[in-house]
Amino acid sequence: MGKFYITTPIYYVNAEPHVGHAYTSIAADALARYHSLKGDDVFFITGVDEHGANIEKISAEKGVSPQQYCDQMAPTFTNLWKKLNISYDIFLRTTSELHKRGVAKFLNSLHESGDIYKDKYEGYYCRPCESFYTEKELGEQKVCPVHRLPVEWVEEENYFFALSKYENRLLEHIRANRRFIQPDSRRNEILSVIESGLKNVSISRASVSWGIPLPFDPTHNIYVWIEALCNYITALDFDETGEKFRTYWPADIHLMGKEITRFHAIIWPAMLMSVNLPLPKQVFGHGWLTKDGDRISKTTGNIIDMNALIDEFGLAAFRYYMMREFSFGNDGDFRHDRFVLRYNADLANDLGNLLNRTLGLVSKHFGVIPNPTTPGEFDNEVKQIARETVNEVDSLMSRRAFDAALEAIWEFVRRVNRYIQQTQVWTLAKSEDGKGRMGTILYNSMEALRTVAVLISPFMPDTADRIRQQMGLDESFNAQGLDTVAQWGGLPSEIPIMKPEPIFPRKDTKSVQSNSVDGAEEANLISFNQFQSLDMRVAEVIAAESIPNADRLLKLQVDLGGEQRQIVAGIAENYMPDDLIGKQVILVANLEPATIRGIKSQGMLLAAADGKGLAVATFEKTMLLGTRVR
């Protein structure tokens, strides 16, 4: 029994939460609940990151103040956590006084440690982007890659943190503590990043106004990442002598998506070293989810509709799928058909049906939880596997192998189904002798189910609760910890059970459709006039060449019948230049010209790309060049 301090990242409020955020938070919640079950004093924090140039920009676009914008966004997160039943203790907003106070205290300590210095920061700067670019990114024309506007050479005084000073200490710490960075693939990556040399990092921005001022120089705001990392201690009301801080720090685990492991495994520990605070025990960067093999993206409509899934299958099914299907450290592919499969096979058939068949027999022959009067074959095996499962789950949870932990629990569920089969319980009611044995087998099955309910409660708290209720147990059984199932026989007898009802009704596979891209394509009708505003023409490709250092681009010369155009097309992965020469294509002729990779493009040719490849639209027979297409 100890304490367990667990964190998710504070999520950036530049957009509403999506399934990736949910994934991290569900995992954190399962781990937090598991440690509660073990009897640990758990402290679980999450929150939102609200400062920075990006937020300033987005709020300006929406015509509201940054604070108003953040006030609108924060509830979209808390509402989702409520829907997902996330049992956090503190939801920290970086605009809160609690956070600002802690940040000021921490930054002052950092300053006093002597690792902060002022220096000139210089580079090419794009004002609309509010960021610096390297010469390589700007290309030959020295324009911003996003806005295509000229950049300016800016020199800015900034404060820096002497990160490079901690290279060796970080390496030593990571090498000496195998579990400090997990999974191993991330650990190796971080090691190689540090080995290749660390640069000192800028920790302030004079040009960004939406932020927290540096306590020792209020003319600068703290760079948002530096300030955000502090949330892990500011949420504890940071003060080295404060009670919460002394109780819970260092964190037992910082959970996050793999893209931000570097900040947590390098910069954050170095800052803590600088002020002589203990380091978090573990930084875990989990994998990303894709959907149907493709990146999850709002613009392509390839999103996972959590609300629809939860409405149809229930929260338990959603949380179960997320934790069972993917190996936590690796990337995973979210597939709707797999979701339905998991639901039916694991939840409905294995667990739901086991509960239902067991309680059905109890209800028919006893009405109350029977007494285990008559031991027999297979009983001890079931008991032993129950005990082993509890131990195995514990070891797997400590490795954050959620999928394997659930698999271990389900192995036990299947074992109990087999137990019922092997003992042929339903045939025993015929004699008085048999009835004693029957009661014992059913008692054991129910005790097994109670064990399962406790073990799955971190993942599916509501399901554990429903199992308990159907078994006739009162709420005092909710609070029971892991130790009560490590010992067999904690289930009381003679308690009336409830009417058995399927907790996971089977879903018909055929009626369940993959809700993929189709949904995003409806609506958005345009008028005929809008369509007519497109000037599309028959054109012939008369020359084509590839563009150096551009994998996807071809430079084409096309003939519109009397007029020649140069266009750049992103089709190089599917067409060799020579394939196109002589082909008639459809050219959008009145598109505004653009410069791509330094080459002028005066139009665009029509093509379609599906998952497998790309094809340029052409004509069924040869047409007069320059003819309008409609």
Added chain:
RNA sequence: CGCAGGGUAGAGCAGUCUGGUAGCUCGUCGGGCUCAUAACCCGGAGGACGUGGGUUCAAAUCCCACCCCUGCAACCA
């Protein structure tokens, strides 16, 4: 030589750190049971663990080289 991840049964994945008869789910084929949600249970078929080389008594696992996929970034009007 841009960065990262991956290639293990028909499908989806674990196992690789710590070398020792290749594992899970689904599907498929055959059988059993009839308490239960057309559920459950038993058995079978199906694998050069991407390729080649090396280390070792022993390699999916360690080392080297290569091939192929997938993201991200640079360009996708």
